[in-house]
Amino acid sequence: MGDPILQIDDLHVSYKVYEGRLRVLNGVALHVERGQRVGLVGEAGCGKTTTMRCVLRILQSPPGRITGGAIRYRGTNLLRVSQGELQRIRGSGISMIFQDPVAALNPVFTIGDQVCAVIRHGTHKRLTRAEIRRRALGALREVQLPDPDRMFASYPVQLSGGMRQRVCIAMALATEPEVMIADEPTTALDVTIQAQVLWLLDRLVQDHETAVVFITHSLGVVREMSDWVYVMYAGTIVEGAETNELFERPLHPYTLGLLSALPKLTGGGIAKGIPGRIPDYLNPPTGCRFSPRCPNAMRVCDQERPIWTRVGDTPAHEVACFLYGGEGV
Amino acid sequence: MAGGRRPARRGRKAGEGERNEMSILRFLAKRLLLSIFVLFGLSVLIFTISRILPGDPVRMALGPRAPQWAVENMRKEMHLDRPIHIQYAYWLSGALRGDLGQSLVTRRPVSADIREFVPATLELAIFAGIIMAVFGVAMGAIAGRYRNRWVDNVIRVFSYVGIVTPSYVFAILFVLLFGYVLNLLPTIGRLSPWITRPPVLTGLVTIDSLVTGNFAALGDALLHLILPGVSLALGPLAQQARIARASISDNQNKDYIASARSFGIPGRVIMFKYLLKPSLIPTVSIMGLDFAGIIANAFLVELIFNWPGFSRYGIQAMLNKDLNAVAAVVMVLGLTFIIVNILVDLIVAWLDPRIRLGGERGK
Amino acid sequence: MIGVNGLTVQAKKRRWEGFRKAWYKFSRNPVSVVGLVFVLGVSFLAVFAPLVSPYPNHAGPYVNFAIGSKPPSLSHPFGTDAFGRDILSRVFFGFRYSLMMGAVVLALVVIPGVVLGLIAGYYQGTRIDTIIMRITDIFLAVPPLILALAITSVLTPSVLNAMMAVSLMWWPWYTRLVYGLASSLRHEFFVQSAEVIGASRFHILFRELLPNCVSAIFTKMSLDMGWVILIGSALSFVGLGAQPPIPDLGTMVADGAKYLPDQWWIAIFPAFAIMVTVLGFNLLGDGFRDLFALEEI
Numbered sequence: 001m002g003d004p005i006l007q008i009d010d011l012h013v014s015y016k017v018y019e020g021r022l023r024v025l026n027g028v029a030l031h032v033e034r035g036q037r038v039g040l041v042g043e044a045g046c047g048k049t050t051t052m053r054c055v056l057r058i059l060q061s062p063p064g065r066i067t068g069g070a071i072r073y074r075g076t077n078l079l080r081v082s083q084g085e086l087q088r089i090r091g092s093g094i095s096m097i098f099q100d101p102v103a104a105l106n107p108v109f110t111i112g113d114q115v116c117a118v119i120r121h122g123t124h125k126r127l128t129r130a131e132i133r134r135r136a137l138g139a140l141r142e143v144q145l146p147d148p149d150r151m152f153a154s155y156p157v158q159l160s161g162g163m164r165q166r167v168c169i170a171m172a173l174a175t176e177p178e179v180m181i182a183d184e185p186t187t188a189l190d191v192t193i194q195a196q197v198l199w200l201l202d203r204l205v206q207d208h209e210t211a212v213v214f215i216t217h218s219l220g221v222v223r224e225m226s227d228w229v230y231v232m233y234a235g236t237i238v239e240g241a242e243t244n245e246l247f248e249r250p251l252h253p254y255t256l257g258l259l260s261a262l263p264k265l266t267g268g269g270i271a272k273g274i275p276g277r278i279p280d281y282l283n284p285p286t287g288c289r290f291s292p293r294c295p296n297a298m299r300v301c302d303q304e305r306p307i308w309t310r311v312g313d314t315p316a317h318e319v320a321c322f323l324y325g326g327e328g329v
Numbered sequence: 330m331a332g333g334r335r336p337a338r339r340g341r342k343a344g345e346g347e348r349n350e351m352s353i354l355r356f357l358a359k360r361l362l363l364s365i366f367v368l369f370g371l372s373v374l375i376f377t378i379s380r381i382l383p384g385d386p387v388r389m390a391l392g393p394r395a396p397q398w399a400v401e402n403m404r405k406e407m408h409l410d411r412p413i414h415i416q417y418a419y420w421l422s423g424a425l426r427g428d429l430g431q432s433l434v435t436r437r438p439v440s441a442d443i444r445e446f447v448p449a450t451l452e453l454a455i456f457a458g459i460i461m462a463v464f465g466v467a468m469g470a471i472a473g474r475y476r477n478r479w480v481d482n483v484i485r486v487f488s489y490v491g492i493v494t495p496s497y498v499f500a501i502l503f504v505l506l507f508g509y510v511l512n513l514l515p516t517i518g519r520l521s522p523w524i525t526r527p528p529v530l531t532g533l534v535t536i537d538s539l540v541t542g543n544f545a546a547l548g549d550a551l552l553h554l555i556l557p558g559v560s561l562a563l564g565p566l567a568q569q570a571r572i573a574r575a576s577i578s579d580n581q582n583k584d585y586i587a588s589a590r591s592f593g594i595p596g597r598v599i600m601f602k603y604l605l606k607p608s609l610i611p612t613v614s615i616m617g618l619d620f621a622g623i624i625a626n627a628f629l630v631e632l633i634f635n636w637p638g639f640s641r642y643g644i645q646a647m648l649n650k651d652l653n654a655v656a657a658v659v660m661v662l663g664l665t666f667i668i669v670n671i672l673v674d675l676i677v678a679w680l681d682p683r684i685r686l687g688g689e690r691g692k
Numbered sequence: 693m694i695g696v697n698g699l700t701v702q703a704k705k706r707r708w709e710g711f712r713k714a715w716y717k718f719s720r721n722p723v724s725v726v727g728l729v730f731v732l733g734v735s736f737l738a739v740f741a742p743l744v745s746p747y748p749n750h751a752g753p754y755v756n757f758a759i760g761s762k763p764p765s766l767s768h769p770f771g772t773d774a775f776g777r778d779i780l781s782r783v784f785f786g787f788r789y790s791l792m793m794g795a796v797v798l799a800l801v802v803i804p805g806v807v808l809g810l811i812a813g814y815y816q817g818t819r820i821d822t823i824i825m826r827i828t829d830i831f832l833a834v835p836p837l838i839l840a841l842a843i844t845s846v847l848t849p850s851v852l853n854a855m856m857a858v859s860l861m862w863w864p865w866y867t868r869l870v871y872g873l874a875s876s877l878r879h880e881f882f883v884q885s886a887e888v889i890g891a892s893r894f895h896i897l898f899r900e901l902l903p904n905c906v907s908a909i910f911t912k913m914s915l916d917m918g919w920v921i922l923i924g925s926a927l928s929f930v931g932l933g934a935q936p937p938i939p940d941l942g943t944m945v946a947d948g949a950k951y952l953p954d955q956w957w958i959a960i961f962p963a964f965a966i967m968v969t970v971l972g973f974n975l976l977g978d979g980f981r982d983l984f985a986l987e988e989i
Binding site: 370490498501504505509626632644 | 829830918922925926929930931932942945949952956959963966967970971974975
Binding site for chain 2: 053056058060062083087088089090091092095096098100103104105106107108109114117118121122124155157168171172175
């Protein structure tokens with residue numbers, strides 16, 4: 001296991017709203033190896049998108065604020081880096097695909113315009129216009145868009161959702177980044193298109209040897225698309241393991257709850273949900289944030305936050321839960 | 330006046346056979362047709378109204394001491410003794426030939442009056458329009474970008490003042506301040522009496538003097554344009570600034586901006602290209618209306634600054650019940666308004682491909 | 693438990709709560725409250741002008757050259773005009789005419805405009821819709837002030853005629869606004885359910901669609917009060933509205949313009965009065981717009 005290419009340590013983020021501060025991220029920690037496909041799974045509102053937006057520092061800054069922690073890309077702390085350096089890293093180092101392709105493309109510029117702009121500013125080399133155009137067309141071809149020349153002159157409004165998402169993927173890969181963050185890239189698409197786009201994404205990522213952070217709330221997708229899975233709840237990472245290991249031997253009560261909530265093809269019965277609701281971020285519980293809903297909660301769970309512990313080596317498995325150690329020193 | 334632009338509803342997204350630019354021509358054709366219809370309707374309306382009024386305009390024009398036969402003669406000349414639709418026919422045929430009748434006040438053909446006075450108002454309106462567009466958008470963009478910081482608050486206060494103050498109040502204040510107290514800028518007419526006038530090419534003194542190299546006249550003309558132009562422009566400018574501000578600050582948070590930033594596109598490019606273009610769409614839509622407002626409100630300023638313009642001529646015609654002149658003024662202003670609106674619609678369609686390509690415009 | 697008017701006691705209480713919440717939200721923005729204060733102040737002065745003005749008889753024909761053209765002083769805080777009339781009192785009465793103009797125009801315009809918009813919106817896509825909206829388009833294509841000016845000019849200039857002229861050019865805006873709302877609401881489930889039950893067209897238009905448009909209409913009306921007053925003052929300024937000796941604010945500015953710069957108070961105070969009134973309605977309207985979170989206005 002080499003040095004992780006992307007590492008998030010103890011990230012804290014709060015949002016200022018009228019009633020006070022929402023403590024949204026409470027010590028998020030994860031890392032991504034070179035070329036690794038990492039899945040980040042969790043329910044809506046748990047902070048997945050917020051975390052990833054912090055990486056590229058595109059968090060909406062009023063009201064959001066990073067109040068602590070570090071994000072290291074190849075060793076450099078992105079939270080302390082200069083604007084110029086940050087701009088260099090964006091695009092050619094780390095790039096991102098957004099959830100809603102409709103909203104992610106500027107409606108008044110042509111596809112060609114936007115892809116070329118990304119290539120021009122994202123690859124930090126001097127390129128001629130002809131070269132930029134060549135690369136742009138190549139990128140569009142790579143995502144299997146029909147008739148790239150015509151696509152060049154089209155506007156986003158003329159494309160279907162699936163095609164738009166392919167364009168976004170093309171833009172994200174055109175700069176040859178080392179890490180790509182995909183924020184629920186198929187959630188807004190039709191189910192049939194989803195499969196195509198996912199397959200395409202997977203293949204490209206392997207071709208380019210790009211590391212991927214794949215954010216999703218769908219367990220099925222994450223099982224297909226990642227080598228390693230992190231489970232996130234209410235602003236903290238609660239469990240992380242190699243994919244198959246997580247699905248076969250889930251440890252954290254939340255993960256267990258998630259998996260048992262999946263309807264099964266065999267066996268009868270209605271799937272069980274997880275009782276309770278996500279915590280109030282204004283006054284989050286001290287201690288483990290899942291403890292109010294946890295069927296195995298102990299007294300210590302209300303009082304202290306469990307520490308991230310390695311519970312297995314091969315296959316690797318890590319969890320933050322007092323059931324498996326997790327006490328501080 | 331706050332008016333909403335109808336939102337363009339997106340139609341079905343086309344895969345292959347998407348609508349092409351032909352729709353712009355069709356759009357233009359439709360608008361032209363509607364415009365002609367409107368002009369026609371307007372002419373009927375204004376004609377009817379002006380002919381049905383009580384009182385005797387001929388008597389008013391000639392004065393109480395004119396002999397009756399003179400009055401009768403004039404009435405015959407003006408076809409006032411015929412039924413109203415015949416009168417309209419005369420008027421219309423004359424108008425299409427360029428003959429809009431005689432002005433009862435200036436005793437000249439109205440078309441001559443138009444030729445003399447329209448350029449003055451046009452020059453003023455264009456000057457004010459440029460100020461409104463440039464400064465309005467600039468201020469709105471700055472306020473929207475730096476929302477809630479002190480720049481924004483200053484600009485907002487300024488735009489409130491601008492919106493609620495009638496242009497004639499600004500005009501009066503400027504005349505007081507810059508004309509009398511500070512004695513900085515001229516307040517009367519288009520050119521100072523001691524400047525040699527450039528030959529009348531376009532009628533726009535600035536263009537004429539520029540073209541003939543008469544820079545003294547150019548400078549003087551510009552100085553004369555400042556006070557009336559700014560008085561006219563401030564209200565609409567404030568309106569523009571408000572809309573631009575709202576538009577920029579809304580679009581700022583959109584995903585496509587975050588996406589562009591995430592790809593490493595530098596901030597300046599984002600501001601001036603990616604953010605500005607979509608934000609201009611609502612702003613430009615209102616610009617048409619505001620420009621029409623400038624033309625319509627020009628009379629207030631023209632009166633105060635003694636600007637020999639068309640609007641002032643129009644008001645005087647109205648106060649003197651100069652029928653032909655009134656009709657002509659209404660038609661000319663109506664035509665201008667229609668042209669400006671069509672231009673604005675074309676610009677908006679150019680800016681926003683969704684309107685051109687995405688399907689039918691919403692009703 | 694059904695009380696009077698078919699509303700349960702609970703429902704009445706909820707409405708009151710709704711008002712209190714709305715007021716709380718509205719008052720969070722101090723600027724909107726300023727607007728409300730201005731509007732209330734102007735309205736108060738307008739309504740009680742005869743009682744509150746120091747010299748109520750100065751609002752009509754009154755001449756006393758002895759105290760003519762006096763600068764602001766304790767006895768005449770806004771000074772006097774060339775005829776010796778107290779400007780403060782005239783301004784108070786001027787508010788009457790301004791508010792009256794706004795109220796009358798809106799009263800004339802809102803009902804037909806809204807009704808047409810509702811009808812066109814409900815029958816969206818049919819011939820009725822096309823007819824109504826085409827007519828609206830035509831009126832909107834006519835330059836706004838021009839028509840008003842022309843009409844006022846060919847009739848005898850007076851306050852009444854000015855109001856009629858402005859009304860004629862104003863109604864299409866309401867039709868358009870309500871049309872936009874009604875035509876998109878028209879396809880919502882609550883309308884379809886009402887149709888299926890067999891509700892009358894009247895019921896659907898006025899008891900289903902209309903309540904959803906009320907906040908937008910109301911906001912627009914507040915903003916429009918300001919605009920109508922502004923336009924009315926422009927008409928009067930030029931001589932096409934109120935005629936002397938009626939103390940209309942626009943006419944007063946026009947009169948006072950002649951005496952600039954020496955007797956500045958004759959024009960300036962009425963001008964400020966106009967500004968304060970329009971500003972008040974503008975801020976109030978903006979406050980409503982924020983409160984109802986509207987984007988259509």
